[in-house]
Amino acid sequence: MKTRLVKLLSIGILLLWALQTNAQQRFTLSGYVKDQQNGESLIGISVSKAGTGLGTVTNEYGFYSLTLPAGEHDIQFSYVGYTPIKMHISLKGNQNLDIKLDKSSSQLNTVTVIGDKKEKAVNTLNTSINRLDIAQIKKMPTFMGEVDVLRSIQTLPGVQTVGEGASGFNVRGGAADENLILLDEAPVYNSTHMLGFFSVFNPDAVKSVNLIKGGFPAEYGGRTSSVLDIRMKDGNNQNMAVNGGISNVFSRLSIEAPIVKDQSSFIVAARRSYIDILMKPFLSGDMKDTKLNFYDITAKANFKLNKTNTLFVSGYLGRDVFGFGTDVNMNWGNKTATVRWNHVFNNRLFLNLTTFYSNYDYSLKFNNGSTKNESDNYQAYNWTSNIINYGVKPGFTYYVNTKNSVHFGVQGIYYTFKPGKGVSQDGENTNIKNLTLQHGLEAAAYIDHEWKPSKKFGVQYGLRLSQYDFLGNSTAYFYNDTTPGIRKTLTGSKTYGSNEVIKAYHYLEPRINIRYGINDNNAVKASYSRTTQYMHQLSNTASPTPLDIWTPSTNNVEPQVADQYTLGYAYDATNGKYEISAEVFYKNMAHQLDYIDNANLQLNQYIEADLLPSKSRSYGLEVMAKKEIGTTTGWISYTLSKSERKTDGINQNEWFLNRYDRTHNVNVVVTHEINKRTSFSANWVYATGTPTTYADSRLEYQGWDIPYNSTDKRNTYRMPAFHRLDVSLTLKGKQLRRWKGEWVFSLYNVYARRNAYSIYFQQNEDDKNKREAIRLSIIGSVIPGITYNFKF
Amino acid sequence: MKKKFFRLSILAAFITGFSACTDVIDLDVPEGTSYPVLDAWITNEPGTQYIRFTKSVSYTSTGATPIISDATITLYDETTGDVYPFVFADSVYKCDPANGQIGQLNHTYRLRVEYASNIYEATDTIKPVATIDKIDYKYKEKGDDGVSKEGYYVRFYATDMAGQTDYTWIRSYRNNMEKANILEDNYVIDGGFSEGLSDGQEFPQFVGESVNDDEHPYLKGDLAIVKLRSLSYPSYFWVTSVQTQMQSGGLFATVLANVGTNLKNVTDGGSKSKILGWFGTSAVSSATITTN
Structure with a gap:
């Protein structure tokens, strides 16, 4: 492993050297691009030499580096929503140039961007990337008045969910646990509050959202289906700013301010829901003690130590609390912390060193404290589980010249899984069941070369070497192979000492993206990537729940591996008003997990005996048309796809549709600025109903009518199609010099459709001799929302 | 236990005003093979x-x-x-x-x-099966102990047998044992949730009270019948599979x-x-x- 790593790195360094010797009499222009008003670093800004194809975009930290021949150049900095800047530069040596861009006052008078738009799909190398700015997200209709990052990405092609209230989303036919959700580079294990209704990301603290569905750059790994890279705001380093909102569900408040102007700043943002408090008057007796709330705090600070060093510290803490009085209490939440150091070695070599910590835990408690009789024993039951990881990842970018740049680095994550601990108390008598902790170390080295020999052609190719060790101190179990679909029997176990390797896996993951520009407006692209995943969320319900545990790859559970092929086409209208992109993909996924019928996934030391290896494949077409400029903006996305799996022991070992398969999926997102103070937006979604299994017969047994499917086939039916319209109206108040307020009125599910979350079969509650098919709609009517947002 | 969790999730939906709702629908499912x-x-x-x-x-x-x-x-x-x-x-x-x-x-x-x-x-x-040592009831107003309907709430008392793992099926009826009068079916391992967690302990209160249909509590003059049936592991596995199929509603449906x-x-x-x-x-x- 180590020697391979060294080899890989030395090849990379040789390559760099070879590339560099070509570059003579050239100098480098580099620096940071920031927002004029608040000092936020700007991501994805086009930096180009006017009238030529030469250029680059700023990275995730707002840094750019552009190497050009010595001499006179007109350099243009541009991005949608910002007034472009053109600078005349006499390049006589390496030069540092920090730029501040002004926000255009409104989309109405956005100057048509001239010259190259490096950030547009037609010009980027990668396939399958969708980037959303928080400004774009904030324009979309909301659910109960709350701007939501996860809901916004569900309007993008290739992203599906099983329905309202689903705790996860599915990308290109992958399962919900195959999305790497990063908040300032720390993984987040449960991205939703309140069982899936709100996302954990506070919109006031989010800067940008990047969703990668395929053609993964080599720096990303660890999940097979997608990367959702969420970057937090740095905090205003010019003036103190307060943002807030009050809605019928919760309140938000964020404060950002410079610590030292232009040098350092912070942001602290918090939210708290108060549904339970509002409900109190409507509840009687002990129900008044019902708790149902969540809160989260997001904070970040950055320190520009000097011209070449910047330090970022960020963290997130969120919690959902759910209970009746003092007797029943469930709570869960994520904690993350990230420390990043940006270092510019010279104008062309950029380092970002990230270290992170992430923890997801839940607990479930019952006791009879308030309901017990005096003579009764105090009885309590307490169940906890968590997953903790620590990671470090130094990543380098070497901007060799305008045609070449190289990304390389190493990464390591140490995982500890606590599958579950149960404590049962009966008076003085306490029993504890503590499942063995599991440990894993995931290490990777990668190198990725971006080569754009001409305006027409570009390629990004890379390799990721990933290594995973399932480690002691833990116990490995060994099982007999039996008929698939039946619980396996234990044949033995072995205990391993601290850090002893129980099982190791390694994979080579090639990645490539190719772009060919037909002309300025049209480009075709292709990509291939292999991704691996060493952890698995165990969930046999329709969508994951907060109480689903994660389990590492072990001697019994192989890592997941996915191979994805993508072909794409991108069009950008000459005037920059429209963009159209289309992609087809094919994805093969190996070693996914399925479950034996009635698998016991909780507090089960021998859980692996209930798991079945499974494989999936998915393919589809995605089309997106987007308009970013003018009084009416928005996008239409359409996905035609199929996702199916094959598991020995299920469905007579034949292929069957995944629970999240939707053949057609259409999203229309439109925002119209009626005047400077009023805007209207609408969102309509249509999706084919998800596959399901219906009972075609019943078995009478001991007073039960057991639903049964006599074909023994899974997911051969489909639920009715899902569709929904949401609208919202934003009214900006008088924009006083300091205080700026706006009202947002929203209607979710305007025509009150009862979309089916599930259809199930049961005996009538009142007449057990009557049997019914029941449709469960999580949202059954129109949901209004009112929010007042303010900033000063 | 599953049921309790199920109710929590529905409650979440109600409380937040999401108006989660269920409708009886007509489904056109071709008749299956008869076995x-x-x-x-x-x-x-x-x-x-x-x-x-x-x-x-x-x-x-x-x-x-x-x-x-x-x-x-x-x-x-x-x-x-x-x-x-x-x-x-x-x-x-x-x-x-x-x-x-x-x-x-x-x-x-x-x-x-x-x-x-x-x-x-x-x-x-x-x-072998644990013995029901005692059975009693308590009248509860709406809201007491978090109940949503007023009525008589029955509770039985039993203590798990120490030693082996005991699987038990708890069934309750109202007045007689006709199909229409079956109230609840619950399953416990050593009186609780999981193997090896509550061996030899008294059945927890929420298990003792699991015989009530919270939507239709016992009324004055009702005869409550509670039966504990011992189960072999294969039978436990089967009846809990049945339970999963019979209660497949809710946000966490399998x-x-x-x-x-x-x-x-x-x-x-x-x-x-x-x-x-x-x-x-x-x-x-x-x-x-x-x-x-």
């Missing part, structure tokens, strides 16, 4: 034991279930060698032991079904998956014909109380 279904549960309760043998029908069909009357069903006590023939009369197969009871603690039983030129067999063992059967086709020369259902055996501990 024979054996409903055989032998206990150590004294008197006649019954076995039903029917045919599966369309899930929502309202007509009477077709009954199979021409099978030969025999129960063998593998421990003593006793043979109990079951005879068809009045739509069920019956066996009335001359004296006392058929089921004996710790005995293994084999059931043999001869039907349509095929022979099917299954075995199960009667495990997907529909067919329940298996322990009835194996043992016909000489092999045959692929199958019958569904289960042969289970139990020791039973019961208690009743009238609310007034």
